[in-house]
Amino acid sequence: PGTDLKVTGIDFLKSQNSGLHHTDAYNIKNLVVRRGQAFQLRLSFSRELKNADKLVLHFSIGEKPMKVRGTLMSLNPRHEKDVSGWQISIVKNSGKECLLSVTSSPSAPVGKYTLNVKTGTNIYKPENDAVYLLFNPWCEGDVVFLANEAQRKEYVLNDTGCIYVGSAYSIHGRPWNFGQFEELILDTCMYLLDKSKPKLSNRKDPVFVSRAMSALVNSNDDSGVLLGNWSGNYNSGTSPMDWIGSVAILQQYYKTKKPVCYGQCWVFAGVLTTVMRCLGIPSRCVSNFNSAHDTEENLSVDIYLNEFGEKLNRMSFDSIWNFHVWNDVWMKRTDLPEGFDGWQAIDSTPQEQSQGIFQCGPCPLKAIREGDVYLPFDSKFVYAEVNADKVYWVVKKVNGKDKYTRISTETRGIGINISTKAVGQDKREDITAQYKFPEGSKEERRAMQKASSFIHPLGMTPRAFFSSSGPMDEVASKPQVLHEEVSKTGLQLEITNKAALYPGSPLELAIMVKTSAPGSWTINLAGSCQLQSYTGKVEASLGYVKETVKLEGKSEMQVPLKIAADAYMKTLASVEDEVLVHVTAVAEVQGTDDKLTKETTMSFEYPPITIQMPETAKLNKEFTCAFIFKNKLNMPLDNCKLLVEGLGLFKMATFDEGDVKPGRIIKSEIICTPTRLGEKKIVAKLTSTKVKGISAEKTITITA
DSSP states (O other), X not given: OOSOOOEEEEEOOHHHHHHHTTOTTOOOSSEEEETTSEEEEXXXXXXXXXXXXXXXXXXXXXXXXXXXXXSEEEEOTTSOBOTTSOEEEEXXXXXXXXXXXXXXXXXXXXXXXXXXXXXXXXXXOOSSOEEEEEOOTTOTTSTTOOOOHHXXXXXXXXOEEEEEEEETTEXXXXXXXXXXXXXXXXXXXXXXXXXXOOOGGGGGOHXXXXXXXXXXXXXXXXXXXXXXXXXXXXXXXXXXXXXXXXXXXXXXXXXXXXXXXXXXXXXXXHHHHHHHHHHTOOEEEEEEEEEEEOTTSXXXXXXXXXXXXXXXXXXXXXXXXXXXXXXXXXXXXXXXXXXXXEEEEEOOSOOSXXXXXXXXXXXXXXXXXXXXXXXXXXXXXXXXXXXOEEEEEEEEEETTEEEEEEEEEESSSSSEEEXXXXXXXXXXXXXXXXXXXXXXXXXXXXXHHXXXXXXXXTOOOTTHHHHOOSTTHHHHHSOOOTTOOOOSSOOEEEEEESSOOOTTSOEEEEEEEEEOSSSEEEEEEEEEEEEEOTTSOXXXXXXXXXXXXXXXXXXXXXXEEEEOTHHHHHHHHHOOSOOEEEEXXXXXXXXXXXXXXXXXXXXXXXXXXXXXXXXXXXXXXXXXXXXXXXXXXXXXXXXXXXXXXXXXXXXXXXXXXXXXXXXXXXXXXXXXXXXXXXEEEEEEEEEOSSOOOEXXXXXXXXXX
């Protein structure tokens, strides 16, 4: 055709494509699209494109792209469909311009593709030639397809959120900025994909990708993103309590390529949510309260108490964490029998090795719920976290030797109030029913029986009588209040606090002892108060009460347990973790076999941070945001730092506030320039030597 046809330019039509692909929020120059969905390119030529001209677009991924591996696509608009499942067509050809439509395969490997265009013998390589291809929850042909638009907005596109922490009966939300669209985050995820050294064909599969990322977010085997530290000493890094989001962590990791110090479970889960949402896999943070960390996979956790009811650290290998946070990711499981699609648990907190590496999941929630613990991956481990029993032992010295007495077994206290942020609102959603059947129901017993048969092939389970179908069946079918087995005397224990627990003030606690059966009962009661970190590790024993209580028939008596502020102030200052107040009570009725243990964990309460700013602001127009805090506690807050971040408003900033005496008010201001439209969130956190966990968040709407 006379002169050679040459490509003189490519327009990636970024704003049009990224709007349709829900990728317009990514802070990156390149085109970002989702697989299985059409995007358009405008090619400019040296002359008009004629029918006889040869035109081929090459999309390639990886170091040695090959057609047979599906890592090199040669797309010819004259043969619309390619063997790889990609499609291309000419939308419009006019003058020296040609508009093309390209649709990738809904099962294409995700990652960074290079584009070049061949016309005859000429090859054109555009600047910014990388096109990022992500999973597509909007595409029915993609295994991560999620039908509900509100859920897609939450689990894929929401870049802020809340992670639930505290203890089972005092749950509070900790604001967290996921920031999956911020600068360098997508490139960090691409770096992690490359680092996981998968065969590129594995990148098609969210099962493989989510499992690989659960390994790479911890640094244990592969110098991944975060180094875990539960020692209480964080001098050589950032305390896990001092992060307010994933962005600073992932950016630091990408710049240094070295693990970031330090993480604990909610930090691992926050970062893994960012990575999953960034790659396009729907994801949520899941908090399990009273989470069993059970070393022998025997479905029971032993708790050892001394005669004052104080928990002994040294004795047990297995432990119960007040809470543990992991992730759920949404996908079809084409590798499993039918029926296990939907939410899958993955966990990047390094706890136990799986196939020789610290990784966990994906494990279908349905497999956990129904006791199908033989299904991959790591379903036994997750099952135990939400279903183990607690066995209480009292250790007493008899003739210089330790004597162990089993006091009670509690079958209902572990894996409760499983929580995630609700879709589209700043509320807690309880998802316990997605992980387990109602306690004591027929289905739950059936699931327990099935699980036990895989975990203990010999049926030697501490809960064997609960799952046996013999005469013991009637034991299990009695309706029971949480934690309590009704006994001969009707003995019950309740632990309460008479006033809010403010650091710097005395802790006013009480143990209520009740009986309900006719008769005169003499009860030996021991109650103790300890400070512990969220992993259940005892940091200090603060005091105990030992009394003999006499009750007649149906009656109750309150035994006070008061702890002076001085008893715990030193511990608050010396431990760099947020601590919780843990109360244990042990009661034995004289002359009977009635024994009962009850424990509860409570969080301290703190004065609030107030965030002052307008309700709405205009794009690219400055506004001021003020953070105000009044120390209403009876103690100074030394060494205060205020950490603030507003995605799309301002970069993370730290204010050193020094020592804040009781009654003092501090006020800090920041100038914000909104760079993105829609609802934006500002997160603030105050940390000090003694108090770690004061946080606040506020939303502002940015309009054009």
